[in-house]
Amino acid sequence: MQTANTLEALRESVAKLRAGGETVGLVPTMGALHEGHLTLVRRAREACDHVVASIFVNPTQFGPNEDLDAYPRQLAEDSAMLESEGCALLWAPTVDVMYPGGFVTNISVSGVSDGFCGADRPGHFDGVATVVCKLFNQVRPDMAFFGEKDWQQLAVIRAMARDLDLVLPHVHSIIGVSTVREADGLAMSSRNRYLSQKDRTAAARLPAAMKQAISQIEGGDNVAQSLKALKGALIDAGFASVDYAELADASSLVSLDTLTGAPARLLVAARIGGTRLIDNMAVN
Ligand code: PAF
Numbered sequence: 001m002q003t004a005n006t007l008e009a010l011r012e013s014v015a016k017l018r019a020g021g022e023t024v025g026l027v028p029t030m031g032a033l034h035e036g037h038l039t040l041v042r043r044a045r046e047a048c049d050h051v052v053a054s055i056f057v058n059p060t061q062f063g064p065n066e067d068l069d070a071y072p073r074q075l076a077e078d079s080a081m082l083e084s085e086g087c088a089l090l091w092a093p094t095v096d097v098m099y100p101g102g103f104v105t106n107i108s109v110s111g112v113s114d115g116f117c118g119a120d121r122p123g124h125f126d127g128v129a130t131v132v133c134k135l136f137n138q139v140r141p142d143m144a145f146f147g148e149k150d151w152q153q154l155a156v157i158r159a160m161a162r163d164l165d166l167v168l169p170h171v172h173s174i175i176g177v178s179t180v181r182e183a184d185g186l187a188m189s190s191r192n193r194y195l196s197q198k199d200r201t202a203a204a205r206l207p208a209a210m211k212q213a214i215s216q217i218e219g220g221d222n223v224a225q226s227l228k229a230l231k232g233a234l235i236d237a238g239f240a241s242v243d244y245a246e247l248a249d250a251s252s253l254v255s256l257d258t259l260t261g262a263p264a265r266l267l268v269a270a271r272i273g274g275t276r277l278i279d280n281m282a283v284n
Helices: 007-018 035-047 075-084 116-120 124-139 151-163 190-194 197-203 205-218 223-237
Strands: 002-004 024-029 050-055 089-091 143-147 173-177 241-249 264-272 275-283
Touching (some): 007 024, 024 035, 050 124, 116 124, 205 275
Parallel strands (some): 002 089
């Protein structure tokens, strides 16, 4: 596996991969890789001739009181994992390469960015949309792979790519890949490592309580009451607070107080021991 740290080196290496008309799949990450990321790499390998992964802890998507400095950085370990999964190229720019002096552009996707994590983390999705647009333009992949765990992020990226005409020819498809879970159901996340043993045990109540709320809603129970019970179950389990627990249309992310027949999603963000966990599941 090659590693590129400059745009020139990246372009040269991607051009070599593409020689002969071969396809390139991009897996954008912030590092601290786990099985969820490696699943994205495997999906990209199945779909494309070559995989390019990026590792960039993007400062513009962290709020002033968030964990930018504490965010785990382990480039050597991540690089070895990507190599053993058959990744062809690692794109690992520095902050100065990604945002050279004088950088003034911001991409803001309204609507889908506004609620849920967007409401709790002002500016977060502008940072995501801007850096992902840059990654698409830098690598020009045929396909890009993102985890469905960040459901709202995926919706924002799809809207950005559609509105800015990035879908063709630069990014042929944006592929959402199902959330990978630990044995007890907790969605894999680089932030799970912040949890104490006690909080890690309690965190498994999140997917369990979500499944219970979904079976109630799908069974015809009142949505607001089912969501209230879900929040109560999380607080009882040891969560400090619930930022949101809502039912929404799966693509527009408009909140729903009843099922409409269109695909819906239960989205939750809750805090435990200083760590904010998010999860989402389909509701039919
Ligand atoms: O999901 C992530 O790891 C990040 O938000 C992404 C898409 C790599 C953009 O920085």
